Amino acid sequence: MQGMMDAVIKTKAAPGSMEFASVPIPKITPEQVLIRIMASGICGTDHSLYHWNEAIANSYKLQFPSIFGHEFSGVITEVGSQVTGMAVGERVTVNPILYCGQCSYCAEGIINICDNRPFLGTDYNGGFAQYVAVRAQNIIKLPDSVSFKSGALMEPLCVAIHAVERVKPAFGETAVVIGPGAIGLLMLLVLKNMGVGKVIVTGAGADKERLATAAALGADCTINVDEQEPVARVRELTGGRGADVVLDAAGHHSVVSQAVQMVAKHGKIGVSGLPAKPSELLMTQIAMREISIVGNRAYERKTWFQAAKMIDGGLNVEPIGTHTLPLKDWEKGMELLDRREGLRIILEP
Incomplete structure (x- = not known):
């Protein structure tokens, strides 16, 4: 042509x-x-x-x-x-x-x-x-x-599917998504679609509208970190245990160290954000509490077919x-x- x-x-x-x-x-x-x-x-x-x-x-x-x-x-x-x-x-x-x-x-x-x-x-x-x-x-x-x-x-949905799949949350578990942007909210949709028990979405004061969108899309709880201390609130919502899975969709250097504080023992932290600065982590806590930190990049070929099937099956x-x-x-x-x-x-x- x-x-x-x-x-x-x-x-x-x-x-x-x-x-x-x-x-x-x-x-x-x-x-x-x-x-x-x-x-x-x-x-x-x-x-x-x-x-x-x-x-x-x-x-x-x-x-x-x-x-x-x-x-x-x-x-x-x-x-x-x-x-x-x-x-x-x-x-x-x-x-x-x-x-x-x-x-x-x-x-x-x-x-x-x-x-x-x-x-x-x-x-x-x-x-x-x-x-x-x-x-x-x-x-x-x-x-x-x-x-x-x-x-x-579908491309950002594939990013979300791959990130969730990499941390393998189980039925009934509690997940936290940090960052209510497009990828974070797609993670929320994927988590709710697959039967995770409770999904908590956190964001900053500038994210008030996005947190409201998260609630409308099915988040069980939203946390404005400018109004509530997120680690304490997640602990409160999980009976002191912490979340089984925490997903970083914010890309700020403070997120993973915060995730270490709010994840349960033997929990998993999925990192999809790309912060400009290095993060400081307490490696002793990661070892003593058997926390896994999992990096996530893009998607595999199979992810596209998973995404198409999910939308075809009713995921909006x-x-x-x-x-x-x-x-x-x-x-x-x-x-x-x-x-x-x-x-x-x-x-x-």
Whole structure:
């Protein structure tokens, strides 16, 4: 397919420096499909790269102009000559990790920590555009019941599913989610969906609206840490035992040390946040109380099929997509995130 398309491009390594532009529609290789994007979410990474947060920007090898966006869904409009099992018109979403398939980690199925894993939306152009070219093995077909909006929310849902799966909470246990952003609230939905007994969500004073959303989505208790001491409150809610599982979705350097204080003996702490500063931990407590700290990055291939089945089975993730804007209004989406309004902003190219 030839012609031009609308896109939001980052023009240089500096704060801002993004613009709405007309660029060529990508040409596909024989192994790729072309997707007409119908919905694309603005992730915290996209927001940070827009403002050019050095700590995050330096973890990618960006080339300019660059098209961000790695949470999107759409319709196949062209199929490469070597692609089988896919057809024009099929509704799809995309795993943005371009795993190598050859390293020892890929051989084990843990493509999230592949030795060579370029990423759509950073290393290669992504979803803030009308079209994107994607290799066929990264395509996930959407069940008919899954909307394009839900399809765009599947990537962060996969992050939440993988994090919960890594700490393996049992039926009836108590879990704490620290940080009521999009990922934290998706963790809440996954935990409630799988039969965890009690889910507590904590957040700061600036998160009052998000904590209210957490309550509406099924949190058994919410804690505003500016009004209540969270460790004491979690202990109170668990009869002094502490939570069986604590999930960090906040990314602040204080979170894991706080989690050590509120988790039960033999409990597990899942770390998904990416703090800029080191954390201070009392290793003696971790050893004496047999606490496990589990790092979580992205998702595996199987996670996408789990996510599709969960949404198809009735899990409603659409409340996480709080605002929908046309692609040309992308800057309004960034401004909403600047003001901590909304969770995921969905752009419609």
